[in-house]
C-alpha cells in the first residue's frame with residue numbers, strides 16, 4: 001500500500017492504495033464516484049471511461065500509479081444537475097438510456113471525440129463508439145444525443 | 155462511504171404512524187379476471203390501518219401520492235409509466251407521485267417483473283387503487299361541503315364545488331390530520347381514456363438526469379458502513395446445469411499475504427474469499443489455489459442438437475386441429491425443415507452485484523432481483539433463517555433481460571456475510587456473469603408443411619424440443635435455484651416446464667395443424683436454463699415465421715400477401731399492413747438473387763406475431779445486404795408496427811421497441827455461447843461479441859394506439875419478431891435459407907456455397 005496523490009475533477013486527493021491496482025477501483029471505492037462504472041475490467045466495454053489529460057481512457061486497465069500527476073476528469077467533473085455539460089443535457093433531452101449503465105462510457109468517449117472533431121458525422125460517431133457496448137440497444141438515441149450536443153457546442 | 159439513501163431507511167411502521175394520510179391497500183395476489191370483476195367492499199372510512207395490508211397507495215397532507223410497488227425498475231422506464239398511471243387517475247402532477255420499489259418489508263408481492271407484464275398487471279392494480287383513493291376523496295369532499303359528489307369537480311389535486319370557486323379544498327386539506335384506509339374497490343369509477351392528459355404522453359423519464367451526471371445509485375454503487383468485499387471461486391464446470399465437481403483442497407497461503415485479506419469461506423462446494431477492499435478480494439480470489447475433482451459432463455458443442463433431440467423429454471400436445479397426417483399426405487406440395495437456436499446469455503453491461511448483512515439470525519440483502527419475495531424464500535432456505543427474518547431490498551442494476559445473476563449474487567453475498575458476521579458486497583466479474591448466470595436455452599424445432607393446389611397451407615406441424623425457461627427462485631425448490639445453493643448442497647436447478655412453448659403455436663388459420671412440445675428434463679438441459687428476453691418465443695417465432703416464408707416461396711406468393719391470406723385477426727392484419735405501408739413493401743413473389751450496383755445482395759423480409767398468442771401484436775420488416783464473398787449480413791433498415799392496446803408513454807415505448815430490435819439483431823447475427831466438455835468457454839465480450847455501433851440500422855416504428863383496449867406488455871414482444879425478419883430477408887436477398895442461429899457470416903457463406911454446389915450439379 002502506498003500513498004498516492006491524484007488530481008480528479010480539478011481537486012487533489014490523497015489515497016492509500018496498491019499502486020498496481022486499477023484507477024477505476026480507487027475512483028469508485030476511495031473517492032465514492034459513481035460516474036465511472038465497472039463493466040468488464042478487461043478494457044472491452046468502455047463503461048469505466050474517464051478523461052486523462054483530456055484523452056479518453058479505460059480506467060479499469062489503468063494502474064493507479066500511472067495516473068499520478070495527471071488530470072483525471074470523470075462524468076461528475078463534466079457537469080452537474082444544475083450545470084450539465086452539453087453532452088449530459090443532450091442525453092437527457094434525447095432520453096438516451098434504458099438502464100443507462102453504459103451512459104458514462106458513451107458521454108466520456110463522446111467528450112473526447114467532440115474535442116478532436118467538433119462536428120462529427122453519424123459514421124464518425126459510430127466509429128468512435130465502436131468498442132463501447134450497450135446491452136439494451138440504446139444506440140440510435142446515443143448517436144442522436146451526441147449530434148445534438150455537437151450542434152449546441154458549435 | 156455513501157450513506158443509505160433516505161428512502162431505504164424509511165420504515166413502514168413510521169410511515170403508518172405518521173399523521174394525515176389516506177391509504178388504499180390492494181391485493182397481493184396476481185390479478186385474475188375474477189378479481190377485476192368482483193366487488194371488493196370498501197373498508198369504512200376512518201378505520202385505522204392495520205399492518206396486514208402490505209400493498210398500498212398513500213396520499214398525504216402535502217398533496218402527494220406515494221406508491222409502494224413490488225415491481226422493480228429494469229431499465230425500461232417502468233417507474234415513469236407507473237407514475238403516469240397514478241397521476242392520471244388522481245389528476246396530480248407527475249412530480250407529485252413517488253414510487254418506492256421492490257422491498258419485502260414495504261411493498262406488495264406483485265410477482266416477478268418479467269414477461270413484460272409490469273404495465274399489464276401491476277399497472278391495472280395501481281390504476282384501480284388510485285381510482286379508489288380518488289373516490290374516497292370525493293366522498294370526503296361531498297361530506298364536507300354537504301353536496302352530492304356529482305356536484306364536485308376534481309382538478310390538479312383540488313376538489314371544488316361546481317360553479318362555486320369559494321368552496322374548494324386540496325386533497326391534503328381534506329385529509330387533514332386524519333387517517334383513512336380503504337381496500338381497492340374494483341368498481342371505483344375509472345377516468346375515461348379520452349380525457350387522459352398524462353397517460354399517452356411521451357413524458358421524460360424521471361431517472362435519466364441523475365444517470366447523466368453520475369449521481370444515480372445503481373446496486374453496484376450501494377455501500378453500507380463497515381462493509382467488506384467478497385469473491386466466489388467456483389469449480390471448472392462453468393455454467394453446467396449439473397456442477398459435477400467435488401472440492402478437494404484449498405491452499406490459501408498466497409492469498410493470506412494480500413494486504414486486507416480477511417477470511418476464506420467454505421461450505422460444501424461453495425468457496426469464497428472476503429477482504430477489506432474490492433481490489434484485495436480480487437487478488438485474493440486469484441491467489442487462492444483450489445483443487446477440484448471435476449468430471450466433464452457436457453457434450454461436444456458440435457453434437458448439441460443431436461443431444462437435444464435425444465434427451466429424455468415429456469411430450470405435450472399444444473394444438474391438434476383437423477387431421478394433420480391426412481392433409482400432409484394429400485398435399486400438392488410439401489416441405490420439411492429443422493430449425494435450431496443456440497444457448498445465449500444476458501448482455502447486462504454491469505455484472506450483477508449485491509450487498510448482504512446477515513447477523514444475529516437476521517438478513518438484509520440489497521440486489522437488483524426481479525422478484526424480491528421469491529428471493530426472500532430462497533435466501534431463507536440457503537441461510538437457514540425464517541423467511542420473516544430475511545429482508546430483501548431492490549436496488550436498480552444494469553439492464554436485465556431476464557433471469558441474470560442478480561439472485562445468485564445475492565446468495566453469494568449472504569453466505570459470505572453470514573460466515574464473517576459483517577456486511578459483505580459481492581461484485582461479480584465479467585466471467586462470472588458470462589459463465590454462471592442462467593442461460594437462454596438452446597432449442598430445436600422440426601416443421602412440416604403442406605400446400606394445396608391453390609397454394610394455401612393445408613397442413614402444418616410444429617415440434618419443439620426445449621427445456622424449461624424458468625428456474626427462478628420461488629419457481630420450485632427455493633435454494634435449488636440459487637447458484638450458491640447448488641454449490642453448498644450439491645443440487646441442481648428445478649423449475650416447472652414453462653416458457654419454451656411460448657409462440658410455438660402458429661397464429662394462422664391453417665385447417666389441419668399440430669403443435670407439440672418435448673420438454674427436456676431440466677437435468678438434461680446441458681447448461682443451466684432460465685429466462686432470457688422473450689423466452690421460447692425468440693426461437694419459436696424464428697422457426698414459425700421462417701417456415702411460413704418457405705411455404706410462401708414454394709407457393710410462388712408474396713410473403714405479406716401469403717400471411718394476410720391465412721390470418722383472421724383484424725389487429726394482426728392491421729400491424730402487417732401498417733408495417734408494409736411504412737416499409738414501402740412491393741408485393742411480388744421472390745425473384746432470383748441479383749447483385750446490386752455495389753456488388754452485394756439486397757433483400758427484405760417480414761415476420762409477424764401476436765405475443766404469447768394473446769397479447770401485443772408485432773409485424774417487423776427488415777432490409778439487409780449480404781456480402782457475397784464473405785456471407786456477412788448487414789441490416790440497413792427495420793420497420794416495426796406495434797399494437798399493445800393503450801399506450802401509456804409513447805416515447806418510453808419507442809425506446810423499448812428500438813432496444814428490442816437492436817438486441818434482436820445482436821442475438822440473431824452474433825450471439826452464441828461456446829462450451830467444451832467441462833463448461834462455458836465464452837467468458838468475455840471478445841468470445842461472446844454483441845452488436846456494435848457501426849452495425850446499427852435505421853429503425854422506424856409505427857405505433858397503433860388503442861386507448862380503449864387494455865394496455866399490454868411491450869418489453870419483449872418485438873424481439874421475438876427480429877430473427878425471422880432477418881432470416882427471411884437474407885433468403886430474399888440470396889436464396890440461402892439459414893436455419894441455424896446465429897446467422898453469422900460463416901453460416902450464411904456455408905449455405906450460399908452449398909446452394910451454388912447444388913445449382914451447378916443440377917444445372
Ligand code: FES
Pocket residue numbers: 037038039040041042043044045046047048049058059060061
Ligand atoms: S469496465 Fe473498463 S472497459 Fe469494461
Ligand code: FES
Pocket residue numbers: 097098099100101102103133134135136137138229503552553
Ligand atoms: S442503456 Fe443499458 S447498457 Fe446501454
